[in-house]
Amino acid sequence: MLLVNQTLSHFSIQLTELNFSLNGDIFETNVINITILLGGIIYLGNNALKSSLSQREQDILSVIQESEERLSSATSRLYEIEKQLQQKQIIITSIKQDSEFIAKQVKDSILVEGEIEILRLMVTAKNQILNIKTKIRKQISNYVVNLALERVLVQLEDKLNYNLQQQIIDKNISKLGD
Secondary structure: OHHHHHHHHHHHHHHHHHOOOOOOOHHHHOHHHHHHHHHHHHHHHHHHHHHHHHHHHHHHHHHHHHHHHHHHHHHHHHHHHHHHHHHHHHHHHHHHHHHHHHHHHHHHHHHHHHHHHHHHHHHHHHHHHHHHHHHHHHHHHHHHHHHHHHHHHHHHHHHOOHHHHHHHHHHHHHHHHO
């Protein structure tokens, strides 16, 4: 239709530039032939133009229908993707909450185990200190006893003569006989 309008517009511009006059003689101008020719062109062109326009209309309608189907498909896919996104965000939020809870539990557990380990180490250290104290006391006691025995021996050796030794031996032998 645009092509016909452009052609008519162009033709009318050329006519105005040409300064022509109309010849009123029908036979000389061949108006009947031109009218028949123009009628045939319009009749035949009308069917071709209708067919072309009808085909173009069908093409446009099919493109529009296809576009609407793609839009509908894209909209449904977008809805599904948004739905999946919401579900995944819920899962992510749940995982974050669970991980924070587990991290707090692990932290608390580590702190409790640390306190227990510290108490155990303190008890072990106290026991070791007590053991060391006991060993030291025993060593000191043994040292004092050994020192005392050495002194007693030295004193006895100084005071104990042969006669006194004989009397102690005799006394012990007589006790054995009883």
